[in-house]
Amino acid sequence: MNKVKFFTCFYFLLAWLGLSAQQNPVFPGWYADPEGIIYDNTYWIFPTYSAPYEEQVFFDAFSSKDLVNWQKHHRIIDTSEVKWANKAMWAPGIIEKGGKYYFFFSANDVHEGEIGGIGVSVADKPEGPYKDLLGKPLINDIVNGAQPIDQFVFKDKDGQYYMYYGGWKHCNVVKLSDDFRSLVPFDDGTIYKEVTPENYVEGPFMFIRNNKYYFMWSEGGWGGPDYKVAYAIADNPFGPFERIGTILEQDKDIATGAGHHSVIKIPNEDTYYIVYHRRPLDKTGANERETSIDRMTFDEQGYINPVKMTFEGVKHPL
Template identity: 85%
Template sequence: MIKKKITLSLMSLLLASASFAQKNPVIPGWYADPEGIVYNNEYWIFPTYSAPYKEQILFDAFSSKDLVNWKKHPRILDNNEVKWAHQAMWAPSVIEKDGKYYFFFGANDVHEGEIGGIGVAVADKPQGPYKDLLGKPLINKIVNGAQPIDQFVFKDKDGQYYMFYGGWKHCNVVKLSDDFTKLVPFEDGSVYKEVTPENYVEGPFMFIRDNKYYFMWSEGGWTGPDYKVAYAISDSPFGPFKRVGIILEQDPKIATGAGHHSVIKVPNEDKYYIVYHRRPLGKKQAHERETCIDEMTFDKDGFINPVKMTFEGVKHVLK
């Protein structure tokens, strides 16, 4: 019996850092709010470790050469490093700048008068280990009604970095300093600009295609079946963002609660994948969410076609 327990423990350790090939969900376990990105021609997913708030105090990362075979990088950041975070660490946004890798995150499900909000960590490698950059939140206060969560860091065409963020049906954009340690005013002197589109709830994301800004967000309740993703198209990163429509929502044959996504573009190709979480059929707990990937396509006019959720995910190995 002792030998059997030792063998099982060794197997668990090996599996924790092993590579694995898997269709949707692409990574085993409960993971949500996935941020997908390409670093050095390698695909990465940085998700929320989806658990009850008191247990949701760490982040894992996953890397892949082909969007099919994934390697787990466990506990790249946790609340032992982020001293001010005591619960509900979630929704990473990541970016590389000048050879450093930055990891933005929310913590503590902060309300007015509490310590928490959006933090920043930094590392020399995508897999970390990450260190708290500030020792405190970058944004702690509630401005324009937006809870400081669900941040997305965006690099504009001119090299300027902005951050879109916000829960509670409000979205702000702020301008980041070159070292990501503070917010800097816009030309008109304001620090926070509200850019909330129709029906916005949380989970902003932006990308540029054919010189147009695609702004995306989640609608509905994240704990329920009606979570979904909608989008707008603008000529400016500040909008106006006129809602076009929904492109991802529940499918009674596949899953419910499909939302809080990101988008991965295949390098040097006009090929896009949406990385998102969804709730398996029959699952009701708030934290029971899985990370999935499906192809995202456009029509001839540049509008996003409705995404079909699948169990197959990426159908072939990318080169």
């Protein structure tokens, strides 16, 4: 019996005996690039539907009260609503503001001279349905070498919203207008600031802990086994972001291709979970990716400890 079959049988046996339950991946199906967040005392995950570009034309969402039992919300937005997107919608990001939910996404795998890039939509509920806010991309142009994809919207301590984005090994940060319909200049008059750290490829994410800015990103190729997550710590949202190390990568006993993540912080607790995609050991297809959740911890100096991928996952009722 090979290793993959052994571990699968082992965890099913434990579950049958009532000793354990396999909770990773957290829901069935090929889903990647998961954005995890808490709204209205409920966990939400907004992932990419992982499929060939011509089929990757809609988004599903998932909600849970305990990180274990998930409800699927099918097709919260698709290319019939986003007229300028004809394929490859992926890498969702979501933020609530003023009682509205703004859903950002990448579309069309845009290259120079093509229509595509980062779009934004809006709904009255986290599960949608979402309506295209602009009828065109918010960012279409390739600036500082950064393909306009993989956006993450971040609310700073002063209430200002920024968006980190970028593929092709370059990352920019931009300042968003109050209505999320446009970009506004920084104090120095510039619109785009490049903040690319060492070895950056794509998938930026930011959070604040103890007044420090933790900037995270993915490295390697998303379609292969060596995909991973690294991070930096800075005193402000613009860096400089000096690479500290890798905190999530493949495990020969669990999965490969672990990356493009987000982080959920439990309210009023110093408890953090990393939400990410990974590829089963017996799969090699680029789109064969599943969403999982594991605990993310820190040492006494505030550095992130390496994340141990598990089949058990986590449980945390809200």
